Amino acid sequence: MGVEGSEGRVLSIREVGEEIVHLIVSTETTPKPGQFYMLRAWQEAPLLGRPISVFDYNEGKVEFVFKVVGKGTEILAQLKVNDEIQLQGPYGNGFPAIEGKILLVGGGLGNAPLHATAKNLKAQGQAVDLRLGFAEQIFLEEEFVQAATDTQFVVGGLVTDGLDMTKYDAVFTCGPHPMMEAVVKMARDAGIPSYVSIEKRMACGVGACLVCTCKTKSGNKKTCKDGPVFEGEEVFYEDKHQIS
C-alpha cells in the first residue's frame, strides 16, 4: 500500500560510526539533492514518520544516513536487508541550481544532504568544495572525498574557521543552527548568496499541518514544503538568530 512507489526494500544497512547508520533502499521515485522522505518501518508506534534527507541517489536506489536518537531511528537501525520500508516523498524543495564554483559547509548529520548535492554539482561539471565538520569521528569519508572537487574535514573544531568565501559564487550549508548562522554571516561579508537547509520537527511532511513553521524575513514559511532549503538571508538576518 502507499502512494504509488512509496514502498521500498532495504538493499543494504550498516553502521558507519557510533550509532550512525547508512541505509540504502529501493525506490521508484527520483529525489533531488536536498530533498527528504518521511521514513516509516512500523505499524502504529511511533505515530509519525521520520523526516530524513537524501545522502545519495542512483537509479532506483536512495541512500540515507541517520543517527539513532529515539524509538523511530532505533527501529530503522534494526532493519535487515530485504525488509519493507515506507518512503513518503520525496518532499521539500532541495538546493537551487546556481552556476559557478560552489562551497558546501556541513556539520554532523547535516553533512549527509551535502553529499548528494556535491555529487550532483560535480556531475554537472561544476567546481564544488566540501568543508565538513564532525564532532568526533568522520563517517563515510571516502564517499565525501569522491563527491566533490576538494573535500576537507574538521574533527572537533569549528568548520567555519579560516574559510575564504570570496573564492566562491555561492555557499550551501546544513548543520547546527549556530554554524549555519556563522556561514550566512561570512557569505554576506564576502558578498555571495548563501542557502541553508533547516531542520524542524515535522508531522505531515507536505505543508498541511503547520507544525514546522520557520520564521523568515518575509513571514512564516513551511520548512517541509517551502524549504527545507531557504536563502540564508531570509532566515538569519540582522545578525539575529531568528530560529526557535
Add this chain to the structure above:
Amino acid sequence: MKTSIKFLDLELKNPIIAASGTFGFGEEYAEYYDIEKLGGISYKGLTLEPRDGNEGIRVWETPAGMMNSVGLENPGVDAFASEIWPRIQDRNLISVVNVGGSTLETYLEAIRRLEGCDYDILELNISCPNVKAGGMAFGTEAKSAELITKAVRANTRKRLMVKLSPNVGNIGEIAKACESGGADAISLINTVQAMAIDTKSRHIVFNNTYAGLSGPAIRPIALRMVHQTAKATKLPIVGMGGITNADEVIQFLMAGASAVQIGTAFFTNPDQIFQIPAELERWMEREGVKALEEIIGIV
C-alpha cells in the same frame, strides 16, 4: 454510492471528512492523492485577522498520539475569501469552513466576511485549546456556548455546526445549549488539553504551557463523548478523535455520529485514510448493511 450518507440536507459520498487543522486547504495533499475520494474537508481554522501562530516547539509525540501547539496560524478570512476559496470552491466535496475567534464580535465579523463564499457548513470552533482566539472559553460553559451559537445563528444563513471541546465537565449540557442556541449540528471532540516537560532542560516543552493531544490515544474518550452527546441531543453529530481505519469509523457511527472527521492519521498513514471508503463498502457488503444510516446510534 453505497457509502453515501445524509447529513442535514446534504449528501456526503462517504462519511469521511478531513479534520480542520490537519489538511490545510486541501491543496497540499491534492498533489499526492485524489482528495475527492473523501466525503468532505473541514478547512484550516480561520480567524478575522491573519495569525502567525505560536512560538517555539509546535509538535511533540506521545505514546499513540501527538500534541500540537500551532496556535491557529492562518491567513485570515479576507485572504481566504478572496484568494483561497476561488481556487478550491469547485471540488466535488462537502466544504466545511472552520472559524475561531477571541471575542463575540471577532467571530461575527469573521463569519460575515465569509458569507459570500458558497461553502456548505460553518464549523464554529469554540474549542481550540492553544490560543485565546480559539474560543475555548466559549465552549466550556453551557451558557456561553448557547450565547455564541445564538449570536452566530442570527448572522449567517449557512448550516451551523458547533465544534466542542472535550475539556468540559458535562458534554451533553454543552451540546444541548448549542441546540437551543440554534445549531444545526455538533462536531466533537477537539484536542484534549495536555502538557509535556523536558526533564533535561527542566522546562515545559511548549511556550504556551499546554497543548492539544490528538491521535489514537484520545479515541476511547472521543467515542464516549460522542455517545453522551448523541444521548443528550437530536442534532446530527460529526465524531472525531484518533480515528485511523474503517472499523473505528463504524464504531463512531454506532455510537451516534452521522459522519466522522479524521486528522492526525493523515500524518501517520495517509494512504490508509483514502482506502477507508472502499473498506467501508466491503464491510457493508459482508454485513448486509444497505445504507450506513442503519447503524447510526445502534448501540
